[in-house]
Amino acid sequence: MRLLNRLNQYQRLWQPSAGETQSASINELASxxxxxxxxxxxxxxxxxASGWLNWQxxxxxxxxxxxxxxxxxxSLRSEMLEQALNAGQQQNALALAQLDPDDLRSLLNPFLGGLWQNETPTLRIPYYRSLEPLQPGFLPGRAEQHLAGQIFSGLTRFINHSxxxxxxxxxxxxxxxDGLCWNFHVHSxxxxxxxxxxxAGQLLERLQQLLDLPALRKLFASVETIELAHPWCLTFRLHRPDYWLAHRLASYGSRLAHPHHPLIGxxxxxxxxxSRELVRLESHEHYHLGHPLLKAVEYWITPQLFEQDLGTSCRHPVQIAIGEPDELRHLQPVSNSISLGFCYLTLRPGARLSAAQARSLVQIIHHTSLLQTLPLEENLITPSRELLPGWHxxxxxxxxxxxxxxxxxxxHLPVELxxxxxxxxxxxxxxxxxxxxIFHDSKNWEGCTQFAGADLMMGDRLIGEAPEYTLEQWLRCDPxxxxxxxxxxxxxLQATLDAVQRQPxxxxxxxxxxxxxYTLMNEAILTPLFNYQYRISAPPGVEGIHLNTRGWFDFAEAWLPAPAR
Incomplete structure (x- = not known):
């Protein structure tokens, strides 16, 4: 980037006198x-000629x-950054922003949050880590799961408040x-x-690719074949009734990418x-449902903006700030909720713990001050004695x-464990x-080889839009x-789940x-520990933000008021 090189040269000229007038020879400046x-x-x-300096x-x-x-x-760097953003040159803007953390904070502050850039309503979100590739099937991170739901569609979907x-x-x-034949009539x-x-043939091809994945093969174990009944109808024929099928097709892991271009949805x-530094989304002009008002959403991956402890985010992975963290006084809490997802403890039955010892261990956790005195950030977690509301x-x-x-x-992660x-x-x-x-350094149990010697296991269970279905999927598919x-x-357990899914x-x-x-909890095999307190803060003027079950918000519902002229 030629302008960046010129700016760096300017900084070398500036530094010896900190901007005061200098007397120097061409040879000294060149060296x-x-x-x-x-x-x-x-x-x-x-x-x-650019108005940066005067040389006599x-x-x-x-x-x-x-x-x-x-x-x-x-001031020159900030001006060049704004020009790059207005021109849609995000990579150039990121190159300009390669500064020490303190300088980077002050430079990025005016450009984070919601802004109209070059007549384009754009939402920029600072994020604490690079995002993992959007692979087909299940994804470990909440941010990646949320992105998959914004980029890809499924045959079915979940909506807010249902x-x-x-x-x-x-x-x-x-x-x-008989529940054995399901016909899905596709938009033409x-x-x-x-x-x-x-x-519909492309959707069929992609569905068959998904069913080749081991985890999704477990999820769709009742599916015998998928056929193209006519040009706009996909027919699922089942071995046994599965009245979760429409739920399974709505989950983020079943969203359908192009069969030959996995990042096109x-x-x-x-x-x-x-990239590791920037993720940019732009609205899809031919979207078949309600069109978003935002034209672009960007994740600025700037780890140096945040503390380097495990689990930090804009403030924390479950507490998102759409704007510069040092300017939190300008941000307003716009949505908060207690997560349905939970951290849990499981105890291996019939091993070193007897049934009475397992019950005693669960009571130690919930009937002492152990959970209430965890040295964690205030208002981050809420100890819980129920898996879902009413599931005590x-x-x-x-x-x-x-x-x-x-x-x-x-x-395994999160850091609170x-x-x-x-x-x-x-x-x-x-x-x-x-x-x-023993710590398994991951967000889930995939790839873990240390189960055999463990008596107790702790992890985090994300809950999707349909809580009961998500828990059924957990029992069916999780390693x-x-x-x-x-x-x-x-x-x-699997036979019991097969019996449950037959209920229309x-x-x-x-x-x-x-x-x-309840049986798993009564046998002290599973116990909830705590929920998270999801929170999103945003600067004034960012509208339409409502927390979903993953602690994010639907980008298609957010909007920015038009700027005053």
Whole structure:
């Protein structure tokens, strides 16, 4: 970037006198800028023509001229940054923003949040980490799951304020009386983000690709075949009834990309840039549902803006600030909620812990001050005794039980479970139980090879738009359960889930699933620990922000008032 190089040269000229007028020869200036005297004269002419400085030379070789500065490097950098953003040159803007953290904060501050740039309403979100590639199937991070929902569409979808799936790429669907044949009638006017027309054959090809993934093969275990019944109808034929099918097709892991171009979708936003420093989305002109008012959304990946501790975000991964963190006094809380997702503890049945010891350990966690005294940021977590609202833990009578001498705990992210593990280790030591702690450095259990020696496991369960269905998916697909339960226990669990999914009535199906989880809690196999307090803050003027179940907000609903002229 030529302008950036010229700015760096200007800064080298500026530094020796901190902007005060200088008396120097061309040779001295050239050595300072690591260039020839001829090139130095060209640079001075260009900078003077741009209004950056004034250079008055003296005739004669080696004579000293007068160098007067007319602008600070910081003001020039900010001006160039704004020009790059207005021109849609985000990568150039990021190159200009490569500064020390303190300088970067002040430089980016005017450009974060919601702004009209070059007649384009744009929302810029600072983010604490690079985003993982958007692979097909399940994704570990909330931000990636949310992005998948903005870029890709499914045959069905979930909407705010409803746990029931709605039509998306499919206008509607019908189900045979025996529940074994599902017909999804697809819109005939769909377009991919590259402008090409969508065909039902392409959607069929992509669905078949998804079903080749092991995790999604488990999710759609009841599906025997998918067929193209006619040019705009996809038919699912099942081995056994599955009245979660429309829910499964609405989940983020089942969203449909182009079968040959995995980053092209049909969602409200198309992916324009995806790098370690910048992710940029732009609205899809041919979107088949309500068009977003925002034209662009950008994630500025600036880790140096934030503390380097594990788990930090704009303020924290569950507390998003749309704007510069140092200017939080200008931000206003626009939405907050207690997450339905939860951190949990599981205990391996029939191993070193007897049923009575397992119950005693759960009571230690919930009937002492252990959860209430975790040294965490205020208003970050809420201890919980229920998996979902109304799904309460059982209450057992007190028992005089001695815990084993040694236990092993395995856990993964989030960072709060580091604190929980250490707190539990210290507390159990006072009871004569030595707790060995093993950390699986990931957001989920994928790739974990240390299950065999663990008696206790802690993790984080994200809850999607349909809470009951999401928990059913967890039991069916997560690697935790076949590694926690014995083979007969796991087979019994899967058979129970198959029986639950046969229930066509949604409330009855949910009640049957609740019974499955109550059994797991009653046997002290599973217990909730705490929920998060989701919070989003934004500068004045960013409208339409409402927290969803993943702690994000639908970009298609956010909007910016037109600027005053």
């Amino acid at each position: 300072r800028c690591f260039c020839s005297e001829r090139h130095m004269r060209t640079l001075l002419r260009q900078m003077q 030379s003296q005739s004669g070789r080696g004579k000293r001229g007068t160098l007067r500065f007319l602008a600070t490097p910081e 746990f029931l799936p709605q039509g998306d790429l499919a206008h509607h669907w019908d189900v045979s009386h 006017t769909l377009h991919w983000h590259n402008g090409d027309t969508v065909t 049909t969602g409200p936003f198309r992916l324009v840039t995806f 833990m059982p209450e057992w009578p007190a028992e005089d039980v001695v815990l084993p001498k040694q236990l092993t705990l395995l856990y 580091h604190t929980m593990a250490e707190q539990l280790k210290r507390y159990l030591a006072t009871l004569g139980c030595e707790l060995t702690v 935790l359960w076949p590694n926690l339960l014995s083979a007969p226990q796991f087979a019994h 009535d949604e409330p009855e199906r949910n009640r049957a699933l609740k019974d499955v989880f």
